[in-house]
Amino acid sequence: AQSVTQLGSHxxxxxxALVLLRCNYSSSVPPYLFWYVQYPNQGLQLxxxxxxxxxxxxxxxxxxxxxxxxxxxxxLTKPSAHMSDAAEYFCAVSEGSNFGNEKLTFGTGTxxxxxx
Amino acid sequence: xxxxxxTPSNKVTEKGKYxxxxxxxxxxxxxxxxYRQSLGQGPEFLIYFQGTGAADDSGLPNDRFFAVRPExxxxxxxxxxxxxxxxxxxxxxxxxxxxxxxxxxxxxxTQLSVx
Numbered sequence: 001a002q003s004v005t006q007l008g009s010h011x012x013x014x015x016x017a018l019v020l021l022r023c024n025y026s027s028s029v030p031p032y033l034f035w036y037v038q039y040p041n042q043g044l045q046l047x048x049x050x051x052x053x054x055x056x057x058x059x060x061x062x063x064x065x066x067x068x069x070x071x072x073x074x075x076l077t078k079p080s081a082h083m084s085d086a087a088e089y090f091c092a093v094s095e096g097s098n099f100g101n102e103k104l105t106f107g108t109g110t111x112x113x114x115x116x
Numbered sequence: 117x118x119x120x121x122x123t124p125s126n127k128v129t130e131k132g133k134y135x136x137x138x139x140x141x142x143x144x145x146x147x148x149x150x151y152r153q154s155l156g157q158g159p160e161f162l163i164y165f166q167g168t169g170a171a172d173d174s175g176l177p178n179d180r181f182f183a184v185r186p187e188x189x190x191x192x193x194x195x196x197x198x199x200x201x202x203x204x205x206x207x208x209x210x211x212x213x214x215x216x217x218x219x220x221x222x223x224x225x226t227q228l229s230v231x
Contacts (some may be wrong), residue, residue: 009156018138032217043120044159044207051217090158094216103149103172104220106158 002027002093006107014115019063019078021110023091026072033074034092034104036063044090050074061085086114120223122208128229129198137193137226139208145221147214148191150183151207153225159207164215165191198230 007022011047025031035047048059055067065076074091078092088111121140129135141148146167151159161175165185176182180198185191195202205227209220 004158004159036222039133041224043224044209045222046219046221049219092158101159103164103175104159105161106151108156108158 001069002031002095002105004091004107006089006091006110008040008110009108010111010113011082012113012115015083018081019076019081019085019112021089021112023065023074023076023107024072025074025091025093027093027095029095032094033065033067034094035059035063035074035076036090036092036106038090038109040087047089080107081112081114083114085116086089086112088112090096107111117211120189120208120210120221120227122206122223124226125224126227126229128211130231131198131200133230135195135198135228137195137206137228139191139193139210141189141191141208141210143189145210145212146188147211147218148185149209149211149220150191150193151209153205153207155204162193162206163175166215171214193195199229200230203228203230 005024033050035046037112038044050067058064059104063078084110088109123138148165150162153159163183166170167188180196183193205225207225209222211218
């Protein structure tokens with residue numbers, strides 16, 4: 001069974017500071033990993049995803065994440081926070097149709113607050 | 117349409133009543149998903165359609181919950197004998213083919229409140 005753990009339900013950073021949101025996963029097979037963002041009163045949007053290949057993936061709005069198999073992690077980072085980054089961020093995992101499990105399993109989310 | 121549309125955006129009902137929540141996916145998307153998001157939690161999988169058929173309904177909590185997609189586009193999530201614990205945001209998402217590495221396009225959700 002697949003699962004996701006997001007450490008820190010709330011993270012606050014100063015504008016211009018590094019953003020680091022942590023995600024660890026559990027999967028019995030090579031996973032597909034995703035970060036989604038939810039802005040207030042909007043639907044979830046895909047930030048980035050890892051499927052195969054390069055373990056450092058870049059997404060929209062300057063975010064990136066690195067898949068580390070040895071640590072079962074997929075942490076999300078951004079070098080310099082912007083006020084517009086304030087939102088809720090969800091890490092998610094799926095295992096693929098070859099394993100009969102296409103559905104996404106989400107973590108509980110991390111609310112990011114940016115301090116001016 | 118331009119995106120995934122969910123109606124109504126808000127639904128208030130009384131305990132024991134029946135409700136229907138509607139999802140209009142992006143035109144041409146064969147895969148459609150329903151998720152439920154309780155306060156302070158991440159989205160929880162309910163059911164996944166591939167075309168008209170439910171490919172995975174393992175997330176439906178009990179037999180009060182049922183979903184259909186009769187023509188392979190619009191889907192309706194039906195909840196019978198609603199309970200206060202059913203209060204949540206119900207999210208719908210669609211994707212072009214339903215493969216596991218594919219981006220999901222989410223609607224804004226229906227906030228269901230059971231009094």
